[in-house]
Amino acid sequence: MDQPTLYAEPGASWWPLLWGPVFALLGFGVEALTGVVRPLLWLVVAVALFLPTALWVQGRRKVYGVRLTPVALHQGREEVPVRDIAAVAGVEPRSGAKVLGGGWALPRGTEPVPVKLADGTVVMGWARDADALRAAVTRLLDRP
Template sequence: MTSADPQDEPQVLFYEPGASWWWLLVGPLSALAMASIQLTGGAGVQFGVPAVFLVLVSGFLAIQIKAARIHTSVELTPHTLRQGTETIDTADIVRIFPEAKGAEAEKWQSYRALGELTGVPRGRTGIGLKLSGDRSAQAWARRHRTLRAALHSVVEEPAL
């Protein structure tokens, strides 16, 4: 069996994972908090309650984190832009609209958000894109200025 050639993998220009697995530490911390509440109450520790908190909180957070890593992750390579579960070719990007300034909303801010979401995810900022075939959309990222700069390095915009 041969290993994959590292040159075959596309160069990643921008990446955001969507959510961090570090949030899973809240489960054990909640169990410790419940155990300390029991200890300070004077009744001793009954391990059932902290165990339930550990399992429920960790399980719920694991589901949320996994969903966020699927639906709100971003990856830009020289040939593709993946936003959540949707991938577009960078060759389809005709223009990147300027960043929104001031209180008045830009027209591109009402465009469809890329990915299978109903809008730009919370905590992210949209980037207006003009696509081929008279289509338009919004890319988005937490570090939107870094993604915008990376998009500019990949997309060849026509002179206006």
Template sequence: MADQVVLFEEPGARWRSLAWGPAVCVLALIIELSTGPLVHWFALALFALLLAGFTYVQISAARRHVSVELTRESLRQGTETLDVGDIDVVLPAATYSDGDYEPKKWETARVLGELTGVPRRRHAIGLRLIGGGLVQAWAKDEEALRSALAEVVAEKR
């Protein structure tokens, strides 16, 4: 898959988030150095390390379980990969107007990525598979993924 062109990608989390906790501790250190005689060297260093450690775990999990990658051959959603050739139709977005709140069939289908539901701050995209089954793909920018998927599926026909 390394030589395939990536058409759509969402990493799940960015490594730059790792710097926020230690940056706040450095800011607290600067404030303590400039305002008073007591500087909490050990506590600030410990908290910087703890914050970086907890953030590292969260970023690693998000990059593994909530990342999305689409190539011409496959759609990877977290830990699950779906062959694009298995997708029959990219279903239109669900619209609710005129008091119609009945969920579409694909909105209750299995979620890709070995997850129990669509991850937070992501939006579902309905897919009908070749065998007639329904699944939900998801992304933060669902419109971009939907259009890229529709283009790739149309090429495969």
């Protein structure tokens, strides 16, 4: 069953997919100015640059995406059930705390969101807008 999304960060945008086609279009334009035009070559260049970029963007969206639903907090490839979260407000980060999502450290460009679990352990969540994620989780935990 699909749950409504209460907070989301995609991990990466799709705009880098334009790099290959724009580069190929510029190359085609330069060739058109010089007289010799090979449109098939530039089409192959556009596709050759587009495909690995699409894989890169899709991978970043899976590994660095953040999503909060009424049932779980998804941090990259890891999922923490909301019933296992005790608090996020006022939780102090602990040295050596496990980073959610499977990485060794917080993803670059993100801020820490310490999460206290029901068993008392503290794990390190993360988000680009840590305050917004913390507020969304707190609202969810405060529901009756």
